[in-house]
Amino acid sequence: MAKCNKCGKSGLFLRVNDKGLCDNCQKKQEIQLNSNQAQE
Numbered sequence: 001m002a003k004c005n006k007c008g009k010s011g012l013f014l015r016v017n018d019k020g021l022c023d024n025c026q027k028k029q030e031i032q033l034n035s036n037q038a039q040e
């Protein structure tokens with residue numbers, strides 16, 4: 001069973017990426033990365 005490293009969410013149908021993040025956390029991280037790049 002997959003478990004998200006960030007929010008701790010787990011479930012049969014939860015998918016995590018290679019970093020162990022669920023879809024929600026992955027999207028949040030992508031937005032953060034993009035906003036960080038935009039500030040430079």
Ligand SMILES: [Zn+2]
Pocket residue numbers: 004005006007008009021022023024025026
């Ligand atoms: Zn998560």
